[in-house]
Amino acid sequence: MATGLPFDDVLAAAQAGAAWAFETLYRDLSPAVTGYLRLHGAAEPDDLASETFLGVFTGLTGFRGDEAALRAWVFTIAHRRLVDDWRRRSRRPRTADDDVPLAGHVGGDVEDDAFTRLGAQDVHRLCALLPDDQRAVVLLRVLGDLTVDQVAQVMGRSTASVKALQRRGLRALREELEQSSERVGPAANPFAAARR
């Protein structure tokens, strides 16, 4: 874990009710969970993340598994909260045209922050282009660090279905990135320019 403590020790302490262990798990997982919810266009990603971790800590005593399994289980709860949120709102996610304050959430290395700010609006726009299920697969792979099988488990789908969604999502992203590069030229394209 990020703290350097063995996962099994942290999990056992959290299951026994130790606040420090809850905090460790929260600190380890909440940035990726909140990022997942935010890039899906959740209206209140922080609130949904709080609901997610309330569910996690309520059900933690019954959890059995390793760190990867815990991660998959946490994202399963987050994804369910997100689907509930979609049903409540019954509309498409917000896009980069909305004033999403992503830059305020980044931290760490200065160059990384500048780079992230450079691409934040484009990342939101690209994510918003994908249908919900394709976006979920791509984000769970990248932010959740989950395998295709784990994503299938999170989304309640077959592995073949997730592979097909991933294929379509990647194709859509690549085509949009290529078209974007052709429209503005590589020099003005932040996705191409940032790699040079």
Added chain:
Amino acid sequence: MTTAADDRADERAFEALLAGRPVPGDTAGRYDGLATFTEAVRGSA
């Protein structure tokens, strides 16, 4: 037009990027955009 070979290349590139490896054989920088997107998504968390 996207072919099945393109789809397979996309998947291989994505798996490489997730693992933090360079995309094999991508000398033309075809996947630079996807690489930057993946980094930016990670950076947003």
